Amino acid sequence: xxxxxxxxxxxxxxxxxxxxxxxxxxxxxxxxxxxxxxxxxxxxxxxxxxxxxxxxxxxxxxxxxxxxxxxxxxxxxxxxxxxxxxxxxxxxxxxxxxxxxxxxxxxxxxxxxxxxxxxxxxxxxxxxxxxxxxxxxxxxxxxxxxxxxxxxxxxxxxxxxxxxxxxxxxxxxxxxxxxxxxxxxxxxxxxxxxxxxxxxxxxxxxxxxxxxxxxxxxxxxxxxxxxxxxxxxxxxxxxxxxxxxxxxxxxxxxxxxxxxxxxxxxxxxxxxxxxxxxxxxxxxxxxxxxxxxxxxxxxxxxxxxxxxxxxxxxxxxxxxxxxxxxxxxxxxxxxxxxxxxxxxxxxxxxxxxxxxxxxxxxxxxxxxxxxxxxxxxxxxxxxxxxxxxxxxxxxxxxxxxxxxxxxxxxxxxxxxxxxxxxxxxxxxxxxxxxxxxxxxxxxxxxxxxxxxxxxxxxxxxxxxxxxxxxxxxxxxxxxxx
Numbered sequence: 001x002x003x004x005x006x007x008x009x010x011x012x013x014x015x016x017x018x019x020x021x022x023x024x025x026x027x028x029x030x031x032x033x034x035x036x037x038x039x040x041x042x043x044x045x046x047x048x049x050x051x052x053x054x055x056x057x058x059x060x061x062x063x064x065x066x067x068x069x070x071x072x073x074x075x076x077x078x079x080x081x082x083x084x085x086x087x088x089x090x091x092x093x094x095x096x097x098x099x100x101x102x103x104x105x106x107x108x109x110x111x112x113x114x115x116x117x118x119x120x121x122x123x124x125x126x127x128x129x130x131x132x133x134x135x136x137x138x139x140x141x142x143x144x145x146x147x148x149x150x151x152x153x154x155x156x157x158x159x160x161x162x163x164x165x166x167x168x169x170x171x172x173x174x175x176x177x178x179x180x181x182x183x184x185x186x187x188x189x190x191x192x193x194x195x196x197x198x199x200x201x202x203x204x205x206x207x208x209x210x211x212x213x214x215x216x217x218x219x220x221x222x223x224x225x226x227x228x229x230x231x232x233x234x235x236x237x238x239x240x241x242x243x244x245x246x247x248x249x250x251x252x253x254x255x256x257x258x259x260x261x262x263x264x265x266x267x268x269x270x271x272x273x274x275x276x277x278x279x280x281x282x283x284x285x286x287x288x289x290x291x292x293x294x295x296x297x298x299x300x301x302x303x304x305x306x307x308x309x310x311x312x313x314x315x316x317x318x319x320x321x322x323x324x325x326x327x328x329x330x331x332x333x334x335x336x337x338x339x340x341x342x343x344x345x346x347x348x349x350x351x352x353x354x355x356x357x358x359x360x361x362x363x364x365x366x367x368x369x370x371x372x373x374x375x376x377x378x379x380x381x382x383x384x385x386x387x388x389x390x391x392x393x394x395x396x397x398x399x400x401x402x403x404x405x406x407x408x409x410x411x412x413x414x415x416x417x418x419x420x421x422x423x424x425x426x427x428x429x430x431x432x433x434x435x436x437x438x439x440x441x442x443x444x445x446x447x448x449x450x451x452x453x454x455x456x457x458x459x460x461x462x463x464x465x466x467x468x469x470x471x472x473x474x475x476x477x478x479x480x481x
Contacts (some may be wrong), residue, residue, distance in 0.1 A: 035060045036069050040405045043070070043080055048438055051080070055087050062088055064097040071103040076375070076407040078111040079440025098129050102137055109141030111440050114150075125161050135163060136172035143176035148185055151176055170197040171206060178210030186210055187219075199230070205238045212245030220245050236267045243273050247280035255280075271297065275308035282315025290315040304335070310342050317350035339367065341374035348377065352384050360384060361393075373401075375409040382412065386419025394419055407439065414447040426454045430463060437470045 039060060046054045067088045074081040085104045089096055101124050108117040117138070124130040135158050142151035155173045158165045170193065177186035190199070190207060197203075204227035211220035224242060227234065234242070239262055246255035255277065259269050274297040281290035294312050298304065309332050316324040325347060332339060344367040351360040364381055367373075378401045385394035398416060401408065413436045420429035429451050436443055448471070455464040 036066050037405065039066070039070055039084075040073055043074060043084060044402060044405060044407075048080070048083070051083055052087050055084070062091055062094055064094070064100065067094075068097060068099050068103060071100055071107065073405060074407050075103065075107050075110070076409045077439035077441065078107040078113060080407075080438075081107045082113075082116065082440070098124075098131065098134075101129065102133060105134070105137055106141065109138065109145075111442060112145065113440075121161065128162075130161055130163055132163065132166070132169050132172070135161075135165075135169060136176070139173050139176040140179070143180035143182065146180060146182075148177065148180075148182055152189070165197075167197045167200065167203070171200075171202050174203065174206045174210075178206055178213070181213065183207070183210035183214050183216075199227075199232065201227070201232055201235045201238055204232060205235075205241050208238065208245060209241045212241065212248060215245075215249060217245065217249045217251070234265070234267075236270060239265075239267055240270060240273050240276070244276045247276050252277070252280050252284070269297075269300070269302070271302055271305050271308045274302065275311040278308060278311035278315055282311065282318045285318060287315055287319040287321070304337065306332075306337055306340050306343065309337060310340075310346060313343060314346050317346060320354070322351075339371050341371055341377055343367070344371060344373065345376050345380065348380050352380065357384055357388060373404075373406070375406075375412055378406065378408070379412045379415050382419070383415045386415060386422065389423075391419060391423055391425070408436075410436075410441050410444060413441065414444050417443075417447050418450060421450050421454055424454070426451065426458060426460070429454075430467065433467060434470065437467075442471065 038058065039055070039062075042054050042058060043051065067085070070084060071081055074084070081104065085096070085100070088094060088100075101120055105117050105120055108114075108120070121130060121134060121138070124134060135154055138154045139151045142148075142154060151173065155165060155169065158169060174186045174190060177183065177189070187207060187210075190203070194203075204223055207223045208220045208227075211217075211223060220242075224234070224238075227238070239258060243255045243258055246252070246258070259273060259277070262269055274293055277293040278290045281287070281293060290312065294304070294308065297308065309328060313325050313328050316322070316328065329339065329343075344364070347363055347367075348360050351357070351363060361381070361384075364373075364377070378397060381397045382394045385391070385397065394416060398408075401412075413432060417429045417432050417436075420426075420432065433443055433448070433451060448467075451467075452464055455461070455467075
């Protein structure tokens with residue numbers, strides 16, 4: 001239930017007092033065998049102003065494990081999660097765990113609520129709970145938001161927080177930068193600080209992976225040579241990364257040579273390495289080679305996991321061999337390997353690309369009984385139905401997603417709002433945009449821009465101003481403490 005938008009731009013709360021009373025009865029809560037689900041139901045249904053009251057009156061006693069699970073479920077709704085986190089912190093005989101703090105820090109960083117994030121770090125310091133992972137999370141989130149200097153600041157400020165940086169923190173900084181496509185900055189920092197922190201195989205592997213994704217194969221090879229020249233032996237992770245880098249550069253035969261020579265180094269190829277080979281052969285439409293690589297892995301006594309099965313499914317999808325895809329699923333079932341959301345997404349994406357939308361929906365209905373869909377799964381299905389001009393079906397998938405207590409991501413909201421805009425259903429698009437903002441999720445500029453144009457065209461500037469005000473209420477905080 002949310003605050004709906006009226007034509008005069010009023011903010012009308014639809015019965016939040018009634019909702020509070022609804023959740024005030026502990027008898028109502030007891031009908032839920034799982035109190036965590038009961039809390040999630042309140043958080044999904046309750047307007048912001050009524051949330052703390054509803055939680056207070058629910059009568060549910062919380063535990064650290066319960067709070068951690070709720071925060072993980074609401075990781076896409078940072079401000080709703082934060083209000084729950086604040087409420088939980090006030091409960092008797094309860095203290096936040098390190099895991100709860102870290103989950104909350106990740107959620108806040110995701111929606112760029114940096115000041116509140118640093119307030120939590122200060123709270124952890126007061127309780128002597130901060131550790132290397134605390135700062136690694138922040139570095140990753142800053143780097144992902146392309147805030148390179150802020151990521152470096154976080155590394156440099158660790159000493160102030162009684163957490164002197166070590167090699168693990170140094171590797172964390174380099175990894176954050178490389179994963180956010182800032183490998184040149186990572187290399188620059190490595191060159192300046194490698195005498196302060198003696199690099200290990202993980203340090204070099206991070207840089208090799210970064211240059212591979214750049215992509216810059218000569219530089220990746222150079223770092224690999226520097227590693228061996230420094231007397232640091234490649235481990236199984238390094239070999240896996242090097243195989244992946246070579247395959248992505250189209251040097252699959254060179255990658256095979258590395259795999260063949262691994263035994264001499266005392267390293268046995270892993271299922272991940274074979275998954276890279278199978279995936280690469282699939283991309284290159286070398287389906288027979290993909291199957292041969294999979295069978296070779298099994299002959300070598302390496303048990304297939306869901307990752308390598310997904311690579312094989314992807315290869316068959318690329319080759320339009322869907323009978324083989326279903327055979328692979330049966331093989332997985334016979335060997336006790338459960339499909340995951342990635343399995344589902346590979347198949348759905350391929351069917352939708354082929355225009356086989358009915359089959360895609362059929363697969364979706366079957367797969368959700370075997371594995372938990374993720375944000376990409378729901379987004380794909382909602383987008384598919386919007387593009388088919390079947391908004392009613394898109395809304396049914398949305399409703400199912402909410403029933404599963406799955407908090408939509410920014411992309412999932414955007415797909416549905418864009419679909420409603422395409423149909424000219426501005427009022428409903430506004431309702432979903434407001435719900436999105438209520439959960440602390442900032443709408444993408446393109447999505448809000450499209451809705452803005454429709455509102456101006458319909459002469460509803462009052463509603464537009466109202467939405468602008470709500471977006472501005474999402475905290476715009478300074479970057480540092």
